[in-house]
Amino acid sequence: MANIWTIASYELRRLLRSRSMLINLFLLPILLIFLLGSALSGVMDGGKDQTIDSFRVGIVDAAANPSERSQLIGNFLKSPEVAEIITPETADSREAAVSGVRSGEYGYAVIVPAGFDKDILSGKEARLEYIFGKDRTDNMVAGTVFDNFLSSINYKQAAAMTLGPQAISAMTETGQGNPAVVLGKLNEGGPAYTASQYYAAAMLLMFLLLCGQMVITSLYSEKDNHTLFRIGSMPVKGGELFMGKMLGIGIVSVLQCAFIIVATRFLFGVYWGNRPEMLALVCLLMILASLTLSVLISMFVRTAALARSILSGLTVVMTFISGGMAPLPDSWVNTGGAFSINHWGMRGILRMMLESPWAQISGSITMLALICLVLGGVAFFSYRKVGYHA
Known part of the structure; x- marks a missing residue:
């Protein structure tokens, strides 16, 4: 045990005397968090609610006579939920609607085919034609509103096939059913993290993984400087050398x-949350994973440069697929990103x-502990098989 602490204290003094190491370990992460948090704060908006301004939508009904125009569309557009977002404007033809969208008179346009209501009552699929405008947000909102309307109509068609045509009349009455549009927010009832919080967590985990480079540099320096021969001639075991170096570098990482x-x-x-002990545990597990991963690489790679490149590459890839460099879709992060150490830490x-409640946090900590156990094993x-030789 005395040998381990002696080696650890030597590593600790060596690292703290290096100015470049101190800059890379302590100042660079703060600078990156500041730059990323400031530059991308508009992307996340700090979890603030978004307001949607009303915009005009050109409505073209292809029916030849005004009396044959769709009553379903008319009732839908008059509903209070839709009226708060969409201001319908009647256009004479498809060409007029396209011209209005191009000139900016309409933010969006919808073409209602002739006999829309009759087709629905006869059991045919409900379809509309959309003409996209210049504003991406208006396109997304209008598309969501009308897609929701079509989905509701087609759902009623499926019900009619089961319950009979009389089900359509009962379900299409004005005011029946669920609202067509409901504005809400994610994480209802709780705080949301900001861009600074997101990138603070991402950069913290990335630099904790990169701390393994110090292990690689230290281990290979013993070989390159031929000091491993002298250490081997002393009553110091290889395992004690590993443990001492990992302990010293682990203290610096802490x-x-x-x-x-x-x-x-x-x-x-x-704001790092209200569970400092759990935060410390996650950080310690990330440090342990980084140290064991770097030791594992060092035993199978011949040169320090190649070992550092492998660890850096793995760190960058794991940071990216876990969404640490830019927020990625949940479908990707929860599939490909789940194979990275950063994913569970993030x-x-x-x-x-x-x-969040403990039940939502314990799974991530358990996975990190299992990863550390596997890497350590x-x-x-x-x-035991390869050893650490000059």
Whole structure:
């Protein structure tokens, strides 16, 4: 045990004397968090509610006679939920609607085919033609509104096939059924994380993974400087050398982690949640995963440059697929990103920031612990087989 602490204290003094190491470990993460949080704050909007302004939509009914125009569309557009968002404007023809969209008179246009109501009553599929405008948000909102309307109509068609035609008349009465449009927000009833919080968590985890490069540099320096021969001639076991170096670098990583958390809290107002003990546990597990992964790479790669490149590449890839560089769709993050260490760390920390219940956080911590257990086991058995030689 004395040998382990001696090696750890030497590593600790060596790292803290390096100015470049201190800049990379302590100042660079803060700078990246500031730049990313400031530049991309508009993307996340700090979890604030978004307001949708009303816009005009050109409505073209292809029916030859005014009496044959769709009553379903008319009743739908008069509903209070839709009227708050869409201001319908009647256009004489499709060409007039296209011209109005191009000139900016309409933000969107909808073409209602002739006999729309009759087709629905006869059991045919409900279809509309959309003409997109210049504003992406207006297109998305209008498309969602009318798609919801069509989905509701087609649902009623399916009910009619089962219950009979009389079901359509009962379900299409004005005011019946669920509202066509409901404005809401994500994470109802709880806080939402900001861009600074998101990138503070992402950069913290990325730099904790990169701390393994210090292990690689230290281990290979013993070989390159031929000091491993002298250490081997002393009563020091290879396992003690590994443990001492990992302990010293682990202490530096803990200091780095604490500095990032405290600095971002006071400089940028980053809220890390109300579970500091769980946050510390996630950070310790990430440090342990990084150290064991770097040791594992060091035992199978011949040169320090190649080992550092492998670890850096893995860190960048895992950070990207976990959504650490830019928010990715949940479908991707929860599939491909689940194979990265960062994914489980990000998931746990972000839920701590949102003050989620323990049941939603424990799964991420359990997965991190299993990853550390697997990496530690593989590193142990690899050392027993490969060893650490000059």
